[in-house]
Amino acid sequence: LQEVNIQFMLPIPRQSLTDADLEAIKIDSKQIIGFPSNDYKLNHALSGINSASAKNSCVCCMAPSNAFKQLSEAVHRHRNPNIEPPCKDFPHREGENSIDKCHERIVKLTGGGSLPIPVERKRE
Numbered sequence: 001l002q003e004v005n006i007q008f009m010l011p012i013p014r015q016s017l018t019d020a021d022l023e024a025i026k027i028d029s030k031q032i033i034g035f036p037s038n039d040y041k042l043n044h045a046l047s048g049i050n051s052a053s054a055k056n057s058c059v060c061c062m063a064p065s066n067a068f069k070q071l072s073e074a075v076h077r078h079r080n081p082n083i084e085p086p087c088k089d090f091p092h093r094e095g096e097n098s099i100d101k102c103h104e105r106i107v108k109l110t111g112g113g114s115l116p117i118p119v120e121r122k123r124e
Helices: 019-024 040-047 073-079 099-109
Strands: none
Touching (some): 040 099
């Protein structure tokens, strides 16, 4: 038994291997590097936020969409350590505004995802 460490830059087509090759190959994966494929639109769907036009569309905090250009407290303090930040950070998505609670509300409003969200509730 011989142990060989090989990193493949290209996949090996199954057709290029014989049955003897397949019987002899043993693979032990030490690390798999993955990158999440979800973008911000998918994050909204997974978080129970109706759309990017919602009143509070940030998936991390409860900032209203018209406040997205404000510097966070941490960035403001880093840039101007001697000046008090003009505005405080918005509360994080916790409690009734947590991702799980938002998702539960969306499921309830849409009958498990089979109905459209009522027009009067879309921007919540």
